[in-house]
Amino acid sequence: MNTYHDSPKQCLEKIIESASAKFKESIDIAVNLGVDSRKSEEQVRGTVILPKGIGKDIKVAVFAQDKHLLEAEKAGADIVGGEDLVEEMKKGRKLDVDWCITTPDFIAKITPIAKILGAKGLMPNPKFGTVTSNFVEVIKIIKSGQIKFKTDKNGIIHGKLGNIKFGVDDLLENLKAFLKVIKNNKPISVKGVYFKSVFLNSTMGKAYKINKVEDII
Numbered sequence: 001m002n003t004y005h006d007s008p009k010q011c012l013e014k015i016i017e018s019a020s021a022k023f024k025e026s027i028d029i030a031v032n033l034g035v036d037s038r039k040s041e042e043q044v045r046g047t048v049i050l051p052k053g054i055g056k057d058i059k060v061a062v063f064a065q066d067k068h069l070l071e072a073e074k075a076g077a078d079i080v081g082g083e084d085l086v087e088e089m090k091k092g093r094k095l096d097v098d099w100c101i102t103t104p105d106f107i108a109k110i111t112p113i114a115k116i117l118g119a120k121g122l123m124p125n126p127k128f129g130t131v132t133s134n135f136v137e138v139i140k141i142i143k144s145g146q147i148k149f150k151t152d153k154n155g156i157i158h159g160k161l162g163n164i165k166f167g168v169d170d171l172l173e174n175l176k177a178f179l180k181v182i183k184n185n186k187p188i189s190v191k192g193v194y195f196k197s198v199f200l201n202s203t204m205g206k207a208y209k210i211n212k213v214e215d216i217i
């Protein structure tokens with residue numbers, strides 16, 4: 001049974017106090033929106049930079065060729081490759097990364113592994129800024145704490161705000177940034193209540209509902 005609290009601070013304090021797993025549990029968020037995700041114009045997706053990070057190093061792979069390979073390495077990409085990397089993935093190599101980036105002139109060459117990357121939510125997409133010639137700046141932004149979000153088939157956005165080792169104030173700052181971006185991405189066609197409910201929980205803990213979401217954004 002879910003427990004309800006009036007403020008996000010109370011929710012976060014309770015979550016941190018009650019965390020009992022032996023590993024570092026993440027703090028997760030589920031945002032139930034008043035959208036019809038069957039309609040393409042009401043699918044909510046985008047990126048947000050969490051000002052306090054997500055509590056771990058964000059790993060990035062870059063698919064490119066020629067001079068871009070060295071530039072990507074210097075920019076801090078964790079994995080860099082061209083057609084050779086594509087071939088390795090076709091043969092079963094797995095990428096332990098959070099984001100994949102490619103350049104406009106290379107996007108066609110990763111078509112053979114599009115389903116592999118797509119199944120893990122890693123396929124580069126112009127909507128997320130990950131098909132770009134300016135990947136040096138994109139890598140910098142991603143590693144500063146940027147995450148992707150999108151509604152699932154039920155109109156719910158799932159995300160992570162950090163972990164139980166974060167301070168409550170830092171988690172609150174990440175929460176506000178996350179909700180503000182979702183608010184700013186509200187589809188024009190949506191009428192009535194947009195934020196139906198917002199729940200917070202740790203990996204192994206119960207969910208706590210935030211009341212009066214609009215008051216914190």
